[in-house]
Amino acid sequence: MNASVKQFRSGLYMILALVILLIVSVPAIHSSAREGTMDFYIVPETEYLPVANLLTHLLEELGFKVNEKIQYRQVGFTKIRDGQGDLFLGMTFPPSKDGSWNDYAHEFCNLGPVYEDVVAGWGVPGYVAVDQLDSFEELSSSKVRRKLQGEIISFTSDQSLLKSSRRILDTVEGLGNYKLVEIDRMAALSELDLGTRSEEWIVMIMKRPSVLFSIYDPRFIVKLTDEQSVNLLARQDLMEKYPNKVTEFLSRFYLPIELVDELTLLYDEGKGSAARKFVQRHPELVNYWLRGQPIL
Amino acid sequence: MKNTRLALVIVFSLVLTFGFLSTPARAQKNQLDIGAVAWEEALALADLVQYVVRTEFNMNVNVTNPSIGVAYAATADQELDLLIESWQPLTHQAYQEEYAADVLDFGPMYEDAELTWAVPAYVPEDELASVEDLGKESVREKLDAEITGIDPGAGIMQQSDKMMDEYESLSDYTLLEGSGAAMQASLKDAVDNEEWIVVTLWQPHSAYGRFDLRNLKESKGLLGAEERVHMIGREDFMEVFPNKLSEFLSRFYLPISMVNDLSAMYSEMGEGTGARWAEEHPEIIDYFVNGVDALE
Numbered sequence: 249m250n251a252s253v254k255q256f257r258s259g260l261y262m263i264l265a266l267v268i269l270l271i272v273s274v275p276a277i278h279s280s281a282r283e284g285t286m287d288f289y290i291v292p293e294t295e296y297l298p299v300a301n302l303l304t305h306l307l308e309e310l311g312f313k314v315n316e317k318i319q320y321r322q323v324g325f326t327k328i329r330d331g332q333g334d335l336f337l338g339m340t341f342p343p344s345k346d347g348s349w350n351d352y353a354h355e356f357c358n359l360g361p362v363y364e365d366v367v368a369g370w371g372v373p374g375y376v377a378v379d380q381l382d383s384f385e386e387l388s389s390s391k392v393r394r395k396l397q398g399e400i401i402s403f404t405s406d407q408s409l410l411k412s413s414r415r416i417l418d419t420v421e422g423l424g425n426y427k428l429v430e431i432d433r434m435a436a437l438s439e440l441d442l443g444t445r446s447e448e449w450i451v452m453i454m455k456r457p458s459v460l461f462s463i464y465d466p467r468f469i470v471k472l473t474d475e476q477s478v479n480l481l482a483r484q485d486l487m488e489k490y491p492n493k494v495t496e497f498l499s500r501f502y503l504p505i506e507l508v509d510e511l512t513l514l515y516d517e518g519k520g521s522a523a524r525k526f527v528q529r530h531p532e533l534v535n536y537w538l539r540g541q542p543i544l
Numbered sequence: 545m546k547n548t549r550l551a552l553v554i555v556f557s558l559v560l561t562f563g564f565l566s567t568p569a570r571a572q573k574n575q576l577d578i579g580a581v582a583w584e585e586a587l588a589l590a591d592l593v594q595y596v597v598r599t600e601f602n603m604n605v606n607v608t609n610p611s612i613g614v615a616y617a618a619t620a621d622q623e624l625d626l627l628i629e630s631w632q633p634l635t636h637q638a639y640q641e642e643y644a645a646d647v648l649d650f651g652p653m654y655e656d657a658e659l660t661w662a663v664p665a666y667v668p669e670d671e672l673a674s675v676e677d678l679g680k681e682s683v684r685e686k687l688d689a690e691i692t693g694i695d696p697g698a699g700i701m702q703q704s705d706k707m708m709d710e711y712e713s714l715s716d717y718t719l720l721e722g723s724g725a726a727m728q729a730s731l732k733d734a735v736d737n738e739e740w741i742v743v744t745l746w747q748p749h750s751a752y753g754r755f756d757l758r759n760l761k762e763s764k765g766l767l768g769a770e771e772r773v774h775m776i777g778r779e780d781f782m783e784v785f786p787n788k789l790s791e792f793l794s795r796f797y798l799p800i801s802m803v804n805d806l807s808a809m810y811s812e813m814g815e816g817t818g819a820r821w822a823e824e825h826p827e828i829i830d831y832f833v834n835g836v837d838a839l840e
Contacts, residue, residue, distance in 0.1 A: 341648055342779045353644035357633065357772065360651015361794040365787055475782050477790070479649065484633045488769055492656060495772065499652045499797045504835050532839040536831070543827045543839070544799055 285313045286490075289324030291338025294433075295457055296478070298515035298522060299362060299508060300337045303480075303501065305523030306538060310493060322348065328483050329355045334490075335483075335498075340366055340476040357486050359498050361477035365505040368409050368455040369472045370400065373440075374465035375447050382469050387451070388422020395449040401429045402453040403436050403460060412472050413453050428453075440464065459516050461509040500537045507533075573784045575604040579615035579624040581698075583724050585748050585803055586629045588810030588817055589653060593628065593796070595818030600833045601789055611697040613639065619778055620646040625785070626793070627776040628653070634768035635659060635699030648777040650793045654748075656800045659700045659767040661691070661707075662745045664735050665756040674761035678742070679713025686740040689717045692730045693744045696721045700744045700767075707766050719744075731755065748804045750811035788833075795832045 286307060290300040304314040317324075317333070327333035329352055341361070343349040372381055386392055400417070402410060410430065417423050431439070436452075437459075443450045444464055452466065460466055480498060487495050503511070507530070514522035527534050535541050576597050580590030587609070594605040610618060616639040618624040627647075630636050663672060672683050691714075693701050701721070708714050722730075727743050728751060734741035735755050742760070745751060775793055782790050798806075802825075810817040822829045830838040 342782075343645075350645040354637070354640040358644075358649035358651065358774070360649055360774075361790070364782065364790055364794065475787065477648075477782060477794070479651070487655065487772060492770075495652070495655055496799070499655065499772075502791075502795050502835075504791065507836065530836070530840065533836050536839060540799060543831050544802070 284311060285315065286334040287315050287317060287327070287332070288335040288337070289317050289319050289327055289333045290336075291321050291324065292318045293338065295366075295455065295512070296338050298511045299478075299503065301515060301519065302511060302523045302526055303335070303337070303362075305527070306497065306501075306534070307494075309538065310497060312490075312494070325352050328481060331483055331485070333483065334486065336481040337362070337478070339479060339481060341479050342476065355484060357482040357484050359480040359482055359495075360502075362480045362501055363457070363503045363505055363508045364475070364477040366456060366476045366478055367468065367471055367473055368404070368406065369453075369468045370413070370470045371452050371454050371460075371466040371468045373444055373447075373450060374467060375444070376449055378467075381449070384416075384420055384423065384470065387426075387469075388420075392449075393425060396426075396451055398426050399429050400426050400451045400453060401431070401436055401439065403433065403440075403458070404453055404455050405433075406455065409453060409455070409472060457505055457508040457512050459509070459513045461506075462513040496540065497538055500540065572786060573625070575606060576625050576785070576789070577623070578605060578607045578626045578628060579610050579618060580607055580628045581612045581615055582609040582695075583629075583698075583746075584750055584811055585807040588806045589803070590628045591810060591815060592806065592818035592821055593626075593793075595822055596792065596829060596833065597789070599822075600829075601786070601792075603789075611695060612636065612699070613697045616643045616647075616776075619643070619776055622778045622780065625778050625781065630774040630776045631657060631699055631771045632774055633771070635703065635771055637699075638702065646779055648779050648781050650775040650777055650790075650796070652772040653775050653796055654798050654800050654803045655770065655772045657771045657773050658747050658769070659703060659771070660745045660747060660759040661704070661742055661762065661767070662751075662757040662759050663740070663742055664731075664738075665758045666738055667740050667758070669758065672740075672760070674763065675707065675711050676713050676763065677760075678711075678717065679715075683740075684716060687717075687742060691717055691719045691742050691744065692727050693719050693721055694724045694727050700746055703766055703768065704744050707762070707764075710764055710766060748800055748807050750804075750807045753804070753808045754811065791835060792833050795835060798828075 288300065288304060290296055300316065304316055307314050321338055324333065324336045324338060325348065328336045336356070339349070381387065381392055400413065402413070404410070410428070414428055417426050417428055440450060440452070440460070451469070452460070454460055454466065480501070482498070483489070511522065511526050514525050532542065536543060578590050578594060580586045590607050594607055597603050597605050615624060615627045619627045620643045630640070632640060661675065671677065671680070677683055678687070691704065693704055695701065701719070704719055708717065708719050731741060731743050731751060745757070751757060775796065777790070777793065778784070806817065806821055809821060813820070827838070
């Protein structure tokens, strides 16, 4: 009898202990889940989305839930500055001096470039020989114009780039007979695909990174911008809010432009599988980003 | 010929008028001017960077040791190409507020750095464990009411100044200004004679390897939490230097344990540390210089 009372009592104590443990641990689980969620602001331009998608995938591998928020630059800036957002992708450096960057520069954690060699201009497929077409002057010759059917084809919706290109056609001697052709991206790609099969000449208004570089090996004949980098920005107190492994990963994360082109192509082929395929193709690089291995 | 000349004149005037073309390729610099503030770990890192730039990029390197304020201003004015190191978010906040929009941030070189006030471990912890304890009469007498600092422009001194104002226990103390080297000499003297001393310090620092030190508890958080230590370049860095150089600097990132080792090595051998460290860690240097090719 005595033994069974003892057993009953110890069972009761165990249940009580479990209940207390549950009560104590529920808020802790909740709070750690909250700490494990990141708000990632991304500017809605096609060149940023593949890299943002890869970053999200890798942060999820590190155990975080990531809310991707596609928002205009100003909204993202404000959210990050006010501590309502954690990460921001969508800013090239050096920035234009008339932008709002001056007001925000010191309010962010600038994690440095995630890729560089970003540039825009007029380009041609790689099979167009350099000694035949590499400048405005050569574009103005009637022989080249005939080969190009008097068309400059836009592969970008970047309005400032289109404006600059129109201005060039309007003002540069010998280019007045050219027509700027604006077609949607898929139509432009299809035209390029057809053209390249017969090695037709095409002049494209294009930006790098782009899927074009993974398929057609183009080169610029005229650059309309200086080379820039795309930096990853974060809230100033990122290190306080998240474990060190987050900033360590983000500081190591860096892609050469060729891999950004490759990632962009994967993303074009399938948004849902791009990051996974990239990770499968480059396990050593991803391992270094995530864990510092094998070299550290 | 006439047409060609006319076209060139028009293009040139368009560049001047609209600035729509990228800056014509500037003469690229073949000398990298580095400003490394005379803090031991900054000198050690600068020695490593200069060694890699000389040997891997075949460039000249000039390293000077300005104060942090001068280094920031000179980088913003493009008189310096690279600044090592910028502590963020707290220590160099004032300089970030003034210059962040006019420089290029290469992101963290390392993280988990912190500002400290330290005492030799032989100072009994039950007598002196915190900044508050400095207010005890017996402690003040043993320290001659002095805190040994470094150069006045340093972030640790700005934060220490705030502590002098905020802590009642420090009301009779003087914060001595000097230099990193003078502070270390004072620390060595004190340790040799088992005298009491409080020094303004930071981690990583070789003093922690050379002497058995203990950090004082600082309850008001004026010395901040863990910091990120960034490398800062002139704003037009990517225009005046080859892409491979900025790619190297973007990839440059070390865990703090390696920065501690590098600093300890520098405190023993000075110049030449970079060469020795690079020889001992060829795979890390290979990745920083060559990127993904070194991994795959």
